[in-house]
Amino acid sequence: MAETTTIDLLSGWPAQSLFPTNELSSAAVAVLKIPETYRAGLNYGDDEGYLPLRQNLRKYLANFYTPERKASVDRVCITGGASQNLACILQVFTDPLVTRTVWIIEPSYYLAFRIFEDAGFHGDKLRGVPPDEGGVDLGFLETAMKQVESTPAETTQQPIKPCQPHRKIYRHIIYCVPTFSNPTGLIMPLSKRQELLQLARKHDALLICDDVYDFLRWPSRPGVEVKQATATLPRIVDLDILDDEKDATSFGNCVSNGSFSKILGPGCRVGWGESTPRFIHGLTQAGSTRSGGAPSQMMSTIINELFKENFLEAHIEKTLIPEYARRYALFLAAIKHDLYPLGFRLDESVINRETVGGFFMWLQLPDGIDCYQLAARAATHGVSFSIGPTTAVTRPLEVDLPFKNFIRLCFTFEEDHRLVEGVRRIALAAG
Ligand SMILES: Cc1ncc(COP(=O)(O)O)c(C=O)c1O
Structure with a gap:
């Protein structure tokens, strides 16, 4: 035809x-039948999100990414998807007068650009980092960061946001899609991930990694089966865990932005953030979450049902x-x-x-x-x-x-x- x-x-x-319409439909019915789940789902949620979903996610992510140290549940919060969470991250952890530059590893997911603009980053404050064969020219990035830091800021650099214990204002933001990049499909090699993290630590940068495609991987040779349900490479957020003490007290230098959009359906508007407990606590103290509770609370209870029997x-x-x-x-x-x-x-x-x-x-x-x-x-x-x-x-x-x-x-x-x-x-x- x-x-x-x-x-x-x-x-x-x-x-x-x-x-998965049948399973979502059964999950919705199951949630709405039981007072414990429908009360949780239809009420305001905890700032961190629905605890059973956070616990299930923590287990699932640990099995998939196999990090050296298993993440505690306070490293994970529920979000309204990667786009919404990016906006919240910028609300809490940046200040357009103090944060010097947002660095975009190019080519990049272009719909993120306006989220940065909405947070006050445009013109000279929103800059691209060109690719090299490993996906990102880190030499360029380091030189450009040094250049920015050696140039006096145009403003007094007094933050326009109030100082709060849950907030840390980073000097730089680096945004990337390390695995199966949108648009190139590239996987950033381990050595680049490590170098990028070192650079972030050195220059007080927060690495925001949209890790939204990681689960969708297969052998390039047709007919070969995926052997294990594990990740291709460690996420940068897993490389950023040093020891218990640092993990408990530091904001860290990386946040992983996860989403159910590509693995269930974008209309679910549910995702997750993972970072140090201090960072995650800060993120969940965004004004809109303090007022409205975690986003997508009802849908979180429905998605949680899909972890039953490993669906x-x-x-x-x-x-x-x-x-x-x-x-x-x-x-x-x-x-x-x-x-x-x-x-x-x-x-x-x-x-x-x-x-x-x-x-x-x-x-x-x-x-x-x-x-x-x-x-x-x-x-x-x-x-x-x-x-x-x-x-x-x-x-x-x-x-x-x-x-x-x-x-x-x-x-x-x-x-x-x-x-x-x-x-x-x-x-x-x-x-
Ligand atoms: C890299 C990247 N980040 C974020 C998103 C949007 O994610 P969400 O639907 O969770 O907001 C997309 C969707 O295309 C994407 O490719």
Whole structure:
């Protein structure tokens, strides 16, 4: 059947056919039947979020990430998803007059940029860090941080936010997606994670890691099964735990921003934050949480039911991963068949890694066409995707926009035949 509607390779959305509607429906009924759970769910929640969900998450995250030291439950709080939590993190731990710069590891998740702008970080205060082969040019970052620190601030640097014991104002913020990056699919190597953390410690920076794709991983060779339900590499937040004493007293230098959006459904609006107990306590003292309780309280009680009999883990391992791995292989084959002969390329170091994952492919365009030209022509052929320059912080003085010979394609949202047809239409647009 001919596809008449625009094929959406732009939206970074999960497959709608994989939403676990039956289990969510049973979970909602179970919660609403029992006074203990519906009272908890329909009332204001604790600032830290629904305790049974925090406990289940703590166990699940420990099994998946296998950190050297198991996290205590006070390292985890419930959030309204990664976007909402990013805004809360900035509300509590930054001050636009004291925090000098927000550093974005580029190319990046572009919808985060406005969250930084809303918190007062734009222009010179929101800066990109270019990639190198390991995903981030740390030499550039260190030099630029030193430069900022040696330049006198334009203001008196008196904070505009009141000083509170739960708050620490960091001098810098570094934002990144270390595993299966949006948009590149890249996994930041362990050595870079360690160096980035050292840099953060040295310069009083908070590393905000959106760890939202970590669970969705599969072997790059089709047919090979995922052996164990464990992470590819340690999260930076796990590298930031030194010892009990530091963990109990320090704010630390990293927060992991987790989410159920990619593994259940974005409409759930539930996620989690993980960091030192002191940081997590501070985060849960954000004004909106003190007033309204933890966000998404009712949905937290419903999601908690999905930990029973390990449903959530089985859903990820037995439903999402095989299906996304299949779509990935199909999409990759279509790109190689239709677009490689025209000169399009994917990063071999990403697609040939033992483990691949996430939601996106980052496609380099052939010489002679840029992403603006291709997107305009693609629109007439009925296919959409996001274009490279949107993934970089705006650079008003630079004529040569970064990443203009790249596009980002999402392979999880559309069904098989539309994925293949979408690639065919890109080929037509480029031809
Ligand atoms: C890196 C990254 N962070 C955050 C989000 C949004 O997460 P949430 O739905 O939990 O707000 C996305 C969604 O595309 C993302 O790719």
